[in-house]
Amino acid sequence: MTIRAVLDHIDSNLPKSLARLLELLRIESISTDPAFKDQCIKAADWLVSDLKSIGFQAEKRKTAGHPMVVAHHEGTGPQFLFYGHYDVQPIDPIKLWNSPPFLPTVENTNNGQVIRGRGSSDDKGQLMTFVEACRAWKSVYKKLPAKVSILFEGEEESGSPSLIPFLKNNSAELKSSIALICDTGLYDNDTPGIVTSLRGTVGIELEIIGPNKDLHSGKYGGLSTNPIRVLNKILTGLHDDNGKITLPGFYDGVSEISDELRKQWESLSFNETKFLNDVGLSEPAGEKGRTALEMLWARPTCDVNGISGGYQGEGFKTVIASKASAKVSFRLVGKQDPKKVVSNFKEYVQKSLPLDCSVNYVAEKGSKATEMSLSHPAFEKARDALSQEWSKPAKFIGSGGSIPIAGYFKEILDMDSMLIGFGRHDDQIHSPNEKYDLESFHKGIRSWARILNELSDLE
Amino acid sequence: MTIRAVLDHIDSNLPKSLARLLELLRIESISTDPAFKDQCIKAADWLVSDLKSIGFQAEKRKTAGHPMVVAHHEGTGPQFLFYGHYDVQPIDPIKLWNSPPFLPTVENTNNGQVIRGRGSSDDKGQLMTFVEACRAWKSVYKKLPAKVSILFEGEEESGSPSLIPFLKNNSAELKSSIALICDTGLYDNDTPGIVTSLRGTVGIELEIIGPNKDLHSGKYGGLSTNPIRVLNKILTGLHDDNGKITLPGFYDGVSEISDELRKQWESLSFNETKFLNDVGLSEPAGEKGRTALEMLWARPTCDVNGISGGYQGEGFKTVIASKASAKVSFRLVGKQDPKKVVSNFKEYVQKSLPLDCSVNYVAEKGSKATEMSLSHPAFEKARDALSQEWSKPAKFIGSGGSIPIAGYFKEILDMDSMLIGFGRHDDQIHSPNEKYDLESFHKGIRSWARILNELSDLE
Secondary structure, X not given: OOHHHHHHHHHHOHHHHHHHXXXXXXXXXXOOOHHHHHHHHHHHHHHHHHHHHHOOEEEEEOOOOOOEEEEEEOOOOOEEEEEEEOOEOOOOOXXXXXXXXXXXXXXXXXXXXXXXXOOXXXXXXXXXXXXXXXXHHHHHHOOOOOEEEEEEEOOHHHOOOOHHHHHHHOHHHHOOXXXXXXXXXXXXXXXXXXXXXXXXXXXXXXXXXXXXXXXXXXXXXXXXXXXXXXXXHHXXXXXOOOOOEOOOOOOOOOOOOXXXXXHHHHHOOOOHHHHXXXXXXXXXXXXXXOOHHHHHHHOOEEEEEEEEEEOOOOOOOOEEOOEEEEEEEEEEOOOOOHHHHHXXXXXXXXXXXXXXXXXXXXXXXXXXXXXXXXXXXXXXXXXXXXXXXXXXXXEEEEEOOOOHHHHHHHHHHOOOEEXXXXXXXXXXXXXXXXXXXXXXXXXXXXXXXXHHHHHOOOO | OOHHHHHHHHHHOHHXXXXXXXXXXXXXXXXXXXXXXXXXXXXXXXXXXXXXXXXXXXXXXXXXXXXEEEEEEOOOOOEEEEEEEOOEOOOOOHHHOOOOOOOOEEXXXXXXXEEEOOOOOOOHHHHHHHHHHHHHHHHXXXXXXXXXXXXXXXXXXXXXXXXXXXXXXXXXXXXXXXXXXXXXXXXXXXXXXEEXXXXXXXXXXXXXXXXXXXXXXXXXXXXXXXXXXXXXXXXXXXXXXXXXXXXXXXXXXXXXXXXXXXXXHHHOOOOHHHHHHOOOOOOOOOOOOXXXXXXXXXXXXXXXXXXXXXXXXXXXXXXXXXXXXXXXXXXXXXXXXXXXXXXXXXXXXXXXXXXXXXXXXXXXXXXXXXEOOOOOOHHHHHHHHHHHHOOOOOEEEEEOOOOHHHHHHHHHXXXXXXXXXXXXXXXXXXXXXXXXXXXXXXXXXXXXXXXXXXXXXXX
């Protein structure tokens, strides 16, 4: 079996692959909004049917929320589990879309052809690169080069509430040699990346409560505590002048990156200036003495994602608000414990509160960071395969974001994950006018065909 | 002419007076929100019509904003100018109101009957005490005991943008022996007060702008500046640990109060504990080493009245907002210069901005503090009249609020003001569930009837 025939088949059948993706994109599978429940089921059914047509044993599996799609295909050697999600983000604000989000089109742009529509990049376009690679192998050789299982989730964009119980209840079936996850991006348009670390996250929404009602700032100002000012002071105190986070014990579990990774990252020649300029900025604003990639991939952060208090309408209102609230998030790395971060944060807030203010925690969530061990031989094989397909060699990179599934695979199934994806920085995922480059789709399919080929001789 | 007949008439006609006030309160004259422009005009028309029915020559006068109501009534002796405002505060947060803010009702409470609704105390209920006093005089004696002019403004709650040009353009018509302003409160439920000092105010709305769009906090967090955090730090830096304001030169023009006033204020036996407990607080949170009344009446302050930035909906959104904004206000005393406070504030913000953030000033306003000279004989006459009506003697007191009109009358018309009002501490002006005690309304009308009587023999 040579890979060449498979790649040729992919090239000549690209229009058919594209047509299938467009069909899937037309299904309005928004998972956060109960009004689209039937559309989520429809997307799951579509995938089951498509996988069956390739020769997978595929089923829709019930959960408390949207269904999972689970599929298996026979093959030799160890089992590989591919993960993707068929649900998509909401489409608000709809008026900012230049074309209907669920009537996908192929557009010519200055950077080549793009597939425009909700889910084109996140994650339907990405998951179909793998499905189409399997289809090509089957078409040419009537078999797959490895034993392949598939898990498609329908709740990734709404916090994956059913995922942990599902993994626990089906661990024997899903446990594989390694998981392949296609929900990340290229390092740049020419350089594929394998993400080997993901930051964890902690989210805390707090509300500072002072007087028992809004007060007139003339009548009480100077005497009454002001919850907005108290909140400001608490949030400001979270960082020192060097951009480090001040919570006691916060850096417990944070290690320096390995020399190997440091070299990999240096070889990327990350263009910090361009990265910042693209969003209207010019200087790194994080921890002093750290490189930009360290700040983004290897260092924990704390940000205020939202703040609200008092009068926010037009003009002035001379009020001392009775309360003020903020959404605070931390990004975690290494072995930082989300629960400990939450409890240290709460202890700090408690100590910072003046006598006349109290705190209410509206919501909180947390997940650990994930670091791959790289000891699994699949990492080197995948890197080789990707380097053959793309014009520049593939790199091991980090990700500043959080993809909790990799952590769950590690914790629940004791299984490493290899995160390979073909999204681009300008895909506008989660935003209006989401797109996926036709080149990402095409070379993505070819990449998985090559990776499957490389994985075929693993034992 | 005896006052007794007028007071009896007021008592027996109270239900009719109340019905007229409720009618005025049903007009949604929120001046800050352009959506309520027609309602402001409607309130002005209502007042013109009501004053005409009493026998005033009354007119609605155009301004660049909401109209003024100007009315004159003949009489002997010097002219007195009564001032009030017919506009009201916004009603947010509407869900905290127990009844619709513009469907006023008379409620029985443990402390007697109250008129509930937006503007009941600030300032429609108060201005109508004077109008009803005039009506009673006219009904009983077919004339007023003094020459009375009236100015009702419709922009007091939105910074009075049209007031200065209007006073300048109509100075000859409006200039009077003294102005009577009804927009303040009783010292306590039994003790009327004549306010002899008012704090000035500065309001500044600023917006801190960082990245050119909202960023994903995973992708950019740790590297990008965060405008919410920058804003928090700027606002936190405005106070030191002793509650003093840190702006350079801020206390220029602030003097200690006179021994005479200090004695007056001490004689009030102000119950700081009760004042704070009533709003759910227990300790003064202002400048260390100052008495509560000093903090409220004689010391400048800085408060954040509103703050807004990033995601404020339910749950979490991992966003670094491109901007954040706040409404900051200062209360001024003595000879503090509002313009200097604004420029010092801006200089401080400029110095505090990191390279990648800019500031936009959305709005600003300012007015000086006002201190009355007490040399006009009307002060003693009014104090006598009030002492006859109420169970305890009237006092000269201070006010923490800002009623810029008193300063404008002094500056533009060279006219002192006598501030007499019947609001109570628990009126919840500017807050949900605003009310005005029926007793305040009733005894307020009687108080003005007595004051007009006392003023009749001034020359």
